[in-house]
Each structure stands twice: as structure tokens, then as C-alpha cells.
Amino acid sequence: MSGQPEFVAEVDQNEYLPAGRRIVDAIVTVTASGADLRRNAGPLSAAQVIMIDTSGSMTMPQSKIQQAKRATAVAIDTLRDGVAFAVVAGSAHARMVYPPQPGMVPASPQTRAQAKAAVAGLRADGGTAIGAWLNLANHLFASQPAEVKHAILLTDGQNQHERPEDLQRVLDACEGRFICDSRGVGADWVADELRKVASTLLGTADGLEDPADLPAAFQAMTASAMGKSVADVALRVWSPAGATIRFVKQVFPQVEDLTGRRTEVSARIGDYPTGAWGAESRDYHVSVELEPQPVGEELLAARVSLVSAGQLLTERLVLARWTDDEELSTRINRQVAHYTGQAELAAAIQDGLKARDAGDVETATAKLGRAVQLATESGHTDTAKLLARVVDVVDAPTGTVRLKKQVAGVDAELTNVRSVKTIRVKKTQA
Template identity: 80%
Template structure:
């Protein structure tokens, strides 16, 4: 059974006289779509890209755990799912099968693939774009509805230019979803976040290679649980209205504004990837033509669509009032996610300034991040920030940059900066 979609809207509904901006949080929930253990799942394809550069052998535990993790991911695939394993260095080569194609998962192919993975050795450089390019080629030969990739690296993308890397990402966009993970202490958060953002996946860093098997299993299980592919958030707006932005704000911040696909002059689709049994929040901000006090207009119609079918739909309204108590009331959901988006931005800006040696800007930005994290109940982010700053006074955002910070601490803080938490809604009655 495919997932059943539902949606809720939280918004700043009342505008002051002459007011134009309508902000709404749309919570979309898909239920009953976890198909990992059923025969009704959509067709799927999986490519696992494993870094086997020389640094993966230092210490040897990294390559050992990476091989163990890849074997677990292979075992987690449903029967019949097309799969391939790619080894990444300064190039990309097939681990299994031997030629550039994908094979259906079965008892035999799993055993053959795990045997091939067990023979991997660490040697060579790092050119992540070439790994993704091979994955894109493999996926192009498959008609699967859900196409998912896992990418593991322990290093910086040193053996190709940023321009070449971006070119490959652009070619892969919309072709498959990719979850990327860094392990060790030399990977770059910015690169992993770029992969996740472009390919609608997730990014994270693991300090201990022993975490890899569980991480690979979780990513593969999630991919096997997807039941609806290529879902878009469709936004209709009335004549004269302008969309200021469309962002995913939970479980992580992702700005979708620039990825609009025009359906018509007043309708645009924003990609959300594949869905299983899960819930996500989106922040849609619209500028409308002001109307008279007491009037109510439809500011937007928000729907989830897949294959031309509307999965769920909600309306966003605008009402004008001269009651300041109504027009100045801020919806807690809107306020919460506005703060979450700012939190992600100031962390990234602060760490960029820190890397550039701009102590003043870094201190100000990371201090603001601490203040926002504490105020919004983002405890995990507050703990991450404590890796790079000494907190003098959290409520006022007074901090000092730590003089000695492990590289991995800054990168993990960066890569997890886009993760968000939900505001707890007050119970009515």
C-alpha cells in the first residue's frame, strides 16, 4: 500500500492594514508507506560508493568498518532491488558487478558482492565527482522508481576542481537521491552538504569508524521504506502574488526556492524526493496584494503531487484587520522555524569566518548561534557549538572562540547545522 498523505497549516493569518507578507508552515505526514517487508514496494535501485583512498587505511579500522558497513547495506536490500558497489579514489571503478551495470539483489548476488567488497584495499586519492558520475551512469540504465545512493568519504575532494565537481552534481540533480557520510577527521562538511542539498539526501559525519555499519544499515532501510517517488510540493498563488521563498525546515533546513519548476505562470513545483512513512515541515512565504480591512483572500493553495496525482492539499489564507492584537500575534511555528533557519545560517557563516581568521565576525556569529540554540531548545546543536566556542553566557550569546579545536569538531558542527527540531505544540482545552 502506498503512503497516505495528510497536511496541516500553521500560519500568521491576520495582516495589518496594508500588510503584504503571509507566512505559513505546512506539516506533511505520510503514513502506511513503509514497504521494507512487503511485496508491494516500488521498484528500486541502490548504488553504494565507498572511499578506498590511501587515507582509509590510516588507521586500518576505517577500511575494515567500511567493508563491514557495505556488506550490511547489501544484506539490507530487498530481493530484486538493482544494486552496484563502486570504489572511489581519484577515479571510480566497479567493485560489483565487474562491469558498469547493476544486478538484482538475490542470495547469490549478495554473496558475490560481499566477497568482492572483502577484497578491497585502501590506495589512491579522492575525486568524489567521478564517483557520482559513475553512479549517474549506472542509474541511467535502470527504470527503477526509487533510485538511492550512499556515498562514504574520509577525505577532501582534492583530485578534481570545484568546477568539475559542480558540473557532475548538476548532471546528477533529479536523477537520484544521495546520502553522504564523512568518517575520520579530514572530510569537508561543505562538500557533503552540497551533495545532500543538490541530490535531496542527508549528510553527516561519524567520528568513530565503528559507527559505519549502523549508519549504512539505517540509510538502506530508509531507502527500502520509500513508497512514493518523485514527490513535489506544488504551490498555486493568485494573480499579483509573489513567492518570497519555499524552504523545507524539518527535519533539516533546505532552501527549495531556486528549484521551482514552472507548471504555469501561477503554479510551481518544488522537488521533495521520495517518501516513506515520515513527516516533514515546509515554510512558504508569499507576498500578496493588500486588500481592505475585513477582507479574506486565498494566498496560496499548497499540495503534494506525484505523477500528476494530488496526494493532499491545503489552503493558506490572508485576512486584513485593524485589531493590533490579532495582526501582531506571531504564530509559534512560524517564529520557531524562522529562528531555526537563522541558526543554520549563522553557524555556517561563523565557521567560514573562523576558517578565514576573522575572529570578530566568527565570535559574533557563533555567539548568536549559541543564543538561538538555547532559546529554541536545540540542545544537540548547543553541545556541538561548545566544541568550537567557550560559552560565557548563553542567553546573551557571549562566547569566546576556542584556541584549539579538532578539525572534525568544526566539520561535524557545520554538517549538522541544518538539522532542526520541532516546536512542541500546546495542547488545546
């Protein structure tokens, strides 16, 4: 029915355990569909802050600052009428571009034109202190009652003008206050910094080699934010007495470990934040450790639901059955195996690149070789192509590689920032 939430969840697991086994793994696929996912018709109220890097390096080449201006104008045009917005210029400090004084204004033909004129006059100069930009965005959002608060952060360089602990302190203050998509442009941004921002603020991270790709990227991020229909959605997990939740991870469209973000609802119920939803689909890996039961017994291992503002959106059960039938208990669930491999792939890439930066050739070669092997096995062709920019692949199926002697910095950073992106199991696979 129109106006009713349209969330559907499915569970993939092998519920049969051999005698004495404690661990239950399940993949929960949640799909939200329909133009309006809420009981009350109409889009969610929204607010958006756009943070543009205006450090001196944005003029090298000039196309970076020029395309950043174009992209910001496109994002402003993508905002719905009435959406509160602001534009921030970021260097070693943060300053308002529009409106001129700290605050946010509703989008209208007049304010859009004023904002685009102010953006067109931007000049690039100074350093980079991402935490200062995020801190200003946080203050701007604090004055807004919007249901969806979305930020875009664009940088072309390293966060050189503040200490890592300063950035972390700001991120801690921003967590749960707004969503932020982070993007790097050019060749000198740092993947770990972009992923840290996106991970903490439940957004996405990516790098764009060609500044000409910025307008389309800004349009897509803004349109996605404008399309959110349910805010502050939590994955709620109930587990039986004596059980331990080993982990809860989002595993599609990207790997994000939510385990440490659990909010206790009760002794046996915890909520894990998933942010706002539009029409989209995500997969979660829930792993539970249980007290073993006698052969033939069945136990409810977990009840997994999505909730928002006290409203139950969808719910599914994760079961455990102990059996002495070896054929049943040794059956490997394809979804669980696939996403376990995808999480390992992300970790192997990140660990391998870290070892490479530290000069540990042996560890880097082993980790990146394993990454090539996993990418090949899972059919993750995009990741395989990125890995081929940092290693020479001798034999992909066995993970035999050699580190390239010369690697462009952007190749390693792109491989890193996209390491968490996952693919789904192909339905044609056996």
C-alpha cells in the first residue's frame, strides 16, 4: 500500500550444526523499495553542507578547483526546494562561502543563484585541516531539525595542518550527528583519511583521478541523500540467554564493522546504526556464539529486525539445529562463504598496502597476493584491475604476485579506498 514501509528481509544460512558446534553465521539481506517508505507521505526533511577543499594545491592543475566549483553548483541545483544548505571552504581553517555568516538557508531559485555566484568567486590558497571543516559542518547542522543531515567533503591532499588526534576528536563529536560522503580528487589524497571520515559518519569514500568526474559524483551523492525516506534506522539483534554476538557487519555494498557501535536496548537486545535509507538493498553478516545443545534440538539463535523511531520495519529469524547428519552439518552456505571472503579481501588489501608503505616486502607480497587470489575467486573484477596497478600478477588463482617497482601514489590510494567495496554472489554460480 502507498505510504506503508516496504522493507523486506531474507536470511541465508546453514542452520544445521554438528554436535558441540557453537558458531552460527547468517547473511541478512534487507531491501527497501518504493517511492515512499514511511507511513507519512512525503520526503524526509533534509539539510546539506558541502565542504570544498580550497587549499593552494587545488590549483595544480587549475581544473581541480574549476571542476570543484562546477560540481558544487550541480549539487546545489540537485537540492529540493526548502532543503537547508550551506557551502564551506576548507583550507587550514574553515570559512563560510554561502551564506556569508554561519548558518543554513532553504534552497530556492534565489538562494541557489546566490550560492552559485559565491562559489564561482572562490580562490584556492592555504593548507588542509579536514577536522576544522567537519567541526564547522557539525555546528551548522546543530541548528537544523532536519531528519536527514548529509555532508559532502572534497579534498585533494593530505590532512597536513592538524594532528591525527585532532581529526579523531572532531569525528567523535560528529558521530551520529550527520552522514558524510568523502571524496578525493587528483593524486595526493590519503585513502585512510577518507575511509575514516566515511566509516565514522556512515557515508561512502572514493577517489576521482579526473577532476571532470566531480560534477557527476556530486550530483549522485546529493540525489541519493534527497532520496532517503526513512531516517535513523537501526539493525536490532536479539540473542538468547547465554549467547554472545561475535560480530555484526555490513558486507554489501561495502564492508563496515558495526560491532563496536552497539547500543544496548536490554541485556539481550542491541541496536546497530545503519543511517538513513532510500530505495536500496544492503547485506549484513551476523555471527552468534551459542551454548551447544543436544543433537536434535533447535534453538532461536537470533532475531534480526530493522527499526526506526520505535517502528518495526521488518524482521527475520536465525535458527540453529544440532544434527549428527554430516551431509547437513558440513554444507557450506554460499552467501556466508562469499562475504567472509570479501571481508578477508578488504583486510588483505589494507594490510598489504600498509606493509608495502613500511618497506615490508615479504608481508606486502603475501597479503596482496592473497587479495589477488580472493578477487579472482569471487569474480571481483574491479578490485582485480586495481590490484594489477600495484602488483605484477604472475598467477592469479594461486595468488602469486610481485610488487611493482614503480607505482603511482594514486594507484595505491585508489586500491585502498575501494578495498571495502563488495560484490554480491552471482546467481549463475553453482
